[in-house]
Amino acid sequence: MWRGSIIDKIMEIEIMPLIKEKKDIDFEQVTTNAVELAKRQFKFSEQKLYRIKENSESKVGNDYCILDIHEANVPYTEEQLQNVYDSVKQIIIGIPEIKMPNGETVLTFLKKASFIVPNLRGWSFEFENIRISPQIDLFMFVENKAVVLDWKVSESAVSDYSRQLVMGGITVMDTYRKKSEAGTGKRLTFSDIRLLEVNLFKKSAVEHSFNKEVVNECVDYIYLNSEDIELLTEGKSFDQLNIEDFPITDKEGTCFFCKFRPLCAHILTNKNQYHEETYYNSFQAEQPA
Numbered sequence: 495m496w497r498g499s500i501i502d503k504i505m506e507i508e509i510m511p512l513i514k515e516k517k518d519i520d521f522e523q524v525t526t527n528a529v530e531l532a533k534r535q536f537k538f539s540e541q542k543l544y545r546i547k548e549n550s551e552s553k554v555g556n557d558y559c560i561l562d563i564h565e566a567n568v569p570y571t572e573e574q575l576q577n578v579y580d581s582v583k584q585i586i587i588g589i590p591e592i593k594m595p596n597g598e599t600v601l602t603f604l605k606k607a608s609f610i611v612p613n614l615r616g617w618s619f620e621f622e623n624i625r626i627s628p629q630i631d632l633f634m635f636v637e638n639k640a641v642v643l644d645w646k647v648s649e650s651a652v653s654d655y656s657r658q659l660v661m662g663g664i665t666v667m668d669t670y671r672k673k674s675e676a677g678t679g680k681r682l683t684f685s686d687i688r689l690l691e692v693n694l695f696k697k698s699a700v701e702h703s704f705n706k707e708v709v710n711e712c713v714d715y716i717y718l719n720s721e722d723i724e725l726l727t728e729g730k731s732f733d734q735l736n737i738e739d740f741p742i743t744d745k746e747g748t749c750f751f752c753k754f755r756p757l758c759a760h761i762l763t764n765k766n767q768y769h770e771e772t773y774y775n776s777f778q779a780e781q782p783a
């Protein structure tokens with residue numbers, strides 16, 4: 495996950511600004527900058543500087559980082575750390591080789607873009623009192639089409655990010671509907687919006703469909719999930735809920751990928767009791783001497 499966040503940051507602060515200014519990119523230099531950024535982030539996390547109240551993410555900027563190996567004492571080896579740096583280098587240096595589904599390189603495609611906005615947060619759409627605010631890695635216009643693009647570094651062969659991109663597409667469509675009503679932009683139809691997933695690790699680019707059917711499916715999914723949550727919580731706030739009222743999942747696979755696994759295991763083995771200090775000490779005890 496850390497590797498993914500370093501790559502996202504480098505795309506946002508180094509590569510996309512150069513593309514925006516139609517400048518050549520020295521990928522060797524970008525690689526060096528990315529590893530230096532990763533090392534600064536590691537140091538920031540290692541020194542636990544994020545615990546200092548004044549060191550908010552907005553004040554510290556790009557070097558802000560909290561790694562579970564420091565905050566929760568999750569064990570790691572120097573080799574794993576080196577692998578992150580090596581993998582960041584490999585991913586960045588391989589970017590010029592990535593091709594779009596039509597055969598042109600991703601860089602050629604990006605250079606045709608106008609109105610480039612990396613790391614678009616802020617835009618959202620509301621449906622049945624549910625507000626969805628997806629993070630869009632890159633929004634731009636290419637050849638008169640609005641493009642929602644997501645950078646991925648996942649190694650999995652089965653990951654499916656299409657729904658995430660569809661949510662981005664709906665957000666763009668809704669934002670431009672509001673713009674057209676306010677007289678500040680033109681309304682976009684399904685065929686005006688393209689959804690692209692570029693996997694920088696696998697060096698592949700995939701275009702996902704954006705039409706009425708996929709939007710309906712996605713909206714149903716959001717609605718069913720929000721209804722499930724509502725049914726489970728009966729509309730109570732977090733403070734009013736009792737953990738013992740909820741069963742754990744019966745799917746082991748879900749637990750395998752769950753980022754809350756250490757915390758969940760700790761709570762289960764402690765009869766649903768949580769005490770912060772005991773939790774941290776349990777990690778400490780697991781650390782090799």
Ligand code: SF4
Binds near residue numbers: 750754
């Ligand atoms: S590990 Fe995660 S998915 Fe599994 S029961 Fe705990 S919280 Fe649920």
